[in-house]
Amino acid sequence: MHLNPYGEYAVLLAASLANEWPASRSAIIARVREHGMTMRFPADPTDHERTRAVIDDWLTVVDAEAPQQRADLLNRAMASTAAYPRMTDHDDEGWHLHYRDAQQSLPHVLAAVFSVGTALHLTTRGMHRLARCAAGDAPDDSCRNVVVDVTRNGRQRYCSVRCANRSAVRRHRARQARRE
Numbered sequence: 001m002h003l004n005p006y007g008e009y010a011v012l013l014a015a016s017l018a019n020e021w022p023a024s025r026s027a028i029i030a031r032v033r034e035h036g037m038t039m040r041f042p043a044d045p046t047d048h049e050r051t052r053a054v055i056d057d058w059l060t061v062v063d064a065e066a067p068q069q070r071a072d073l074l075n076r077a078m079a080s081t082a083a084y085p086r087m088t089d090h091d092d093e094g095w096h097l098h099y100r101d102a103q104q105s106l107p108h109v110l111a112a113v114f115s116v117g118t119a120l121h122l123t124t125r126g127m128h129r130l131a132r133c134a135a136g137d138a139p140d141d142s143c144r145n146v147v148v149d150v151t152r153n154g155r156q157r158y159c160s161v162r163c164a165n166r167s168a169v170r171r172h173r174a175r176q177a178r179r180e
Contacts, residue, residue, distance in 0.1 A: 008150055009036050010117025011130065014110075015146040018055050018062070019159065024048060028106065037113075038091040041106040050107035058114050062146050067127040074122075077115035081108060126154055135163035138170055 013035035022028045025048045029041070041047075057077065064070040085097045099116045122130060129149035134157035136143040145159035158164040 008117075008121060008148075010113045011121045011148045012150070013037075014055065014058050014114045014118065015148045017051070018059055019145045021052065021055070025051075025106070032106075032110075038093060039109070041109060042103065044105055047106045050105070051110060054107050054111045054114065057111070058118070059146070061118060062130055062132065070122065070127060070130075074115055074119045077111065078119060081112040082116050083112070121148070125149070129154055129156075131157070133157070133159040133163050135159075135167045138167065141166065141170075 013032065016031060016035065017028070022031055025043070028048065028051055044050075061070055061073045061077070064073055082099045083101045085099050086102075087095055088098050088102075089095045099112055104112070118130065126149075131147050131149075133143045133145045133147050135141045136145075141163075143159065143163050145163075147156055147159050149156040158167065
Protein backbone atom coordinates (compact mmCIF):
# COMPACT_ATOMS: atom_id res chain seq x y z
CA MET A 1 0.00 0.00 0.00
CA HIS A 2 1.25 3.50 -0.72
CA LEU A 3 0.08 6.51 1.22
CA ASN A 4 -1.63 9.04 -0.99
CA PRO A 5 -1.47 12.12 1.24
CA TYR A 6 -3.43 14.35 -1.17
CA GLY A 7 -0.86 17.03 -0.38
CA GLU A 8 0.95 18.70 -3.21
CA TYR A 9 -1.12 17.57 -6.18
CA ALA A 10 -4.39 18.53 -4.49
CA VAL A 11 -3.21 22.04 -3.67
CA LEU A 12 -1.73 22.48 -7.15
CA LEU A 13 -5.04 21.34 -8.67
CA ALA A 14 -7.01 23.79 -6.51
CA ALA A 15 -4.65 26.61 -7.53
CA SER A 16 -4.91 25.62 -11.17
CA LEU A 17 -8.71 25.81 -11.03
CA ALA A 18 -8.61 29.09 -9.10
CA ASN A 19 -6.09 30.69 -11.44
CA GLU A 20 -7.73 29.56 -14.67
CA TRP A 21 -11.37 28.64 -14.17
CA PRO A 22 -12.60 26.03 -16.70
CA ALA A 23 -15.62 26.89 -18.81
CA SER A 24 -17.46 23.59 -18.30
CA ARG A 25 -17.76 20.47 -16.19
CA SER A 26 -15.89 18.46 -18.83
CA ALA A 27 -13.03 20.96 -18.67
CA ILE A 28 -12.93 20.58 -14.87
CA ILE A 29 -12.78 16.79 -15.29
CA ALA A 30 -9.95 17.19 -17.83
CA ARG A 31 -8.00 19.34 -15.37
CA VAL A 32 -8.65 16.83 -12.58
CA ARG A 33 -7.25 14.08 -14.82
CA GLU A 34 -4.19 16.22 -15.70
CA HIS A 35 -3.45 16.41 -11.98
CA GLY A 36 -3.62 12.66 -11.47
CA MET A 37 -7.13 11.91 -10.23
CA THR A 38 -8.47 8.90 -12.11
CA MET A 39 -11.72 8.17 -10.32
CA ARG A 40 -15.11 8.65 -11.99
CA PHE A 41 -17.72 11.07 -10.66
CA PRO A 42 -21.49 10.79 -10.99
CA ALA A 43 -22.63 13.57 -13.34
CA ASP A 44 -24.82 16.37 -12.03
CA PRO A 45 -25.91 19.44 -14.00
CA THR A 46 -24.91 21.68 -11.06
CA ASP A 47 -21.33 20.36 -10.80
CA HIS A 48 -19.77 23.35 -12.56
CA GLU A 49 -21.33 26.00 -10.33
CA ARG A 50 -20.94 23.90 -7.16
CA THR A 51 -17.27 23.30 -7.94
CA ARG A 52 -16.83 27.06 -8.37
CA ALA A 53 -18.25 27.47 -4.86
CA VAL A 54 -15.69 24.93 -3.59
CA ILE A 55 -12.90 26.99 -5.16
CA ASP A 56 -14.29 30.21 -3.71
CA ASP A 57 -14.39 28.60 -0.25
CA TRP A 58 -10.81 27.36 -0.71
CA LEU A 59 -9.72 30.89 -1.65
CA THR A 60 -10.80 32.06 1.81
CA VAL A 61 -8.05 29.78 3.15
CA VAL A 62 -5.55 31.25 0.68
CA ASP A 63 -6.53 34.78 1.72
CA ALA A 64 -6.59 34.10 5.47
CA GLU A 65 -4.28 36.56 7.20
CA ALA A 66 -3.18 34.46 10.16
CA PRO A 67 -2.19 30.80 10.57
CA GLN A 68 -4.90 30.22 13.21
CA GLN A 69 -7.55 31.60 10.85
CA ARG A 70 -6.29 29.22 8.12
CA ALA A 71 -6.37 26.31 10.53
CA ASP A 72 -9.91 27.15 11.66
CA LEU A 73 -11.15 27.38 8.07
CA LEU A 74 -9.49 24.11 7.09
CA ASN A 75 -10.72 22.31 10.19
CA ARG A 76 -14.29 23.36 9.38
CA ALA A 77 -13.87 22.29 5.75
CA MET A 78 -12.44 18.90 6.72
CA ALA A 79 -15.18 18.34 9.30
CA SER A 80 -17.86 18.98 6.70
CA THR A 81 -16.39 17.03 3.78
CA ALA A 82 -13.69 14.59 4.78
CA ALA A 83 -14.43 11.10 6.06
CA TYR A 84 -12.45 8.55 7.96
CA PRO A 85 -9.54 7.37 5.82
CA ARG A 86 -10.31 4.23 3.89
CA MET A 87 -8.17 1.91 1.82
CA THR A 88 -8.99 1.63 -1.85
CA ASP A 89 -7.54 0.08 -5.00
CA HIS A 90 -9.06 1.57 -8.14
CA ASP A 91 -7.88 2.25 -11.67
CA ASP A 92 -4.69 0.17 -11.22
CA GLU A 93 -3.25 2.79 -8.85
CA GLY A 94 -2.39 0.30 -6.12
CA TRP A 95 -3.67 0.40 -2.58
CA HIS A 96 -3.91 3.89 -1.15
CA LEU A 97 -6.00 6.00 1.22
CA HIS A 98 -9.02 8.14 0.44
CA TYR A 99 -10.28 10.72 2.91
CA ARG A 100 -13.82 10.73 1.56
CA ASP A 101 -16.76 8.41 1.14
CA ALA A 102 -17.22 6.49 -2.08
CA GLN A 103 -19.63 7.67 -4.78
CA GLN A 104 -19.55 11.34 -3.86
CA SER A 105 -20.19 14.15 -6.33
CA LEU A 106 -17.35 15.97 -8.06
CA PRO A 107 -17.68 19.11 -5.88
CA HIS A 108 -17.82 17.06 -2.67
CA VAL A 109 -14.76 15.00 -3.60
CA LEU A 110 -12.81 18.11 -4.56
CA ALA A 111 -13.78 19.85 -1.32
CA ALA A 112 -12.51 16.86 0.67
CA VAL A 113 -9.32 16.50 -1.37
CA PHE A 114 -8.58 20.23 -1.27
CA SER A 115 -9.17 20.57 2.47
CA VAL A 116 -7.10 17.53 3.44
CA GLY A 117 -4.44 18.28 0.83
CA THR A 118 -4.12 21.91 1.85
CA ALA A 119 -3.93 20.96 5.52
CA LEU A 120 -1.18 18.45 4.76
CA HIS A 121 0.68 20.93 2.56
CA LEU A 122 0.61 23.68 5.18
CA THR A 123 1.44 21.46 8.15
CA THR A 124 4.33 19.69 6.42
CA ARG A 125 5.80 22.58 4.41
CA GLY A 126 4.77 25.61 6.48
CA MET A 127 1.69 27.73 7.01
CA HIS A 128 3.18 30.52 4.88
CA ARG A 129 3.50 28.41 1.73
CA LEU A 130 0.18 29.31 0.15
CA ALA A 131 -0.56 32.88 -0.93
CA ARG A 132 -1.55 35.23 -3.72
CA CYS A 133 1.14 36.22 -6.22
CA ALA A 134 3.36 38.96 -4.73
CA ALA A 135 3.25 40.89 -8.02
CA GLY A 136 -0.33 41.80 -7.15
CA ASP A 137 0.89 43.67 -4.06
CA ALA A 138 1.86 46.57 -6.31
CA PRO A 139 -0.96 49.08 -6.78
CA ASP A 140 -0.74 48.92 -10.58
CA ASP A 141 -0.58 45.12 -10.87
CA SER A 142 -3.77 43.10 -11.10
CA CYS A 143 -2.33 39.58 -10.69
CA ARG A 144 -4.38 37.68 -8.10
CA ASN A 145 -3.15 34.18 -8.94
CA VAL A 146 -2.56 31.67 -6.19
CA VAL A 147 1.02 30.57 -5.48
CA VAL A 148 1.56 27.13 -3.99
CA ASP A 149 5.13 27.14 -2.73
CA VAL A 150 6.63 23.71 -3.35
CA THR A 151 10.20 24.95 -3.61
CA ARG A 152 12.98 23.48 -1.54
CA ASN A 153 13.83 26.78 0.16
CA GLY A 154 10.21 27.85 0.77
CA ARG A 155 10.54 31.29 -0.78
CA GLN A 156 8.35 31.19 -3.89
CA ARG A 157 6.38 34.45 -4.07
CA TYR A 158 5.31 34.72 -7.70
CA CYS A 159 2.94 32.65 -9.81
CA SER A 160 5.16 32.84 -12.89
CA VAL A 161 8.49 34.03 -14.21
CA ARG A 162 6.59 36.78 -15.98
CA CYS A 163 5.22 38.17 -12.70
CA ALA A 164 8.62 37.85 -11.00
CA ASN A 165 10.28 39.74 -13.87
CA ARG A 166 7.61 42.43 -13.88
CA SER A 167 8.12 42.94 -10.15
CA ALA A 168 11.92 43.04 -10.55
CA VAL A 169 11.63 45.67 -13.27
CA ARG A 170 9.29 47.71 -11.07
CA ARG A 171 11.80 47.55 -8.17
CA HIS A 172 14.69 48.46 -10.49
CA ARG A 173 12.83 51.47 -11.86
CA ALA A 174 11.94 52.61 -8.34
CA ARG A 175 15.63 52.45 -7.33
CA GLN A 176 16.63 54.39 -10.44
CA ALA A 177 14.00 57.06 -9.73
CA ARG A 178 15.30 57.48 -6.15
CA ARG A 179 18.83 58.04 -7.45
CA GLU A 180 17.75 60.85 -9.74
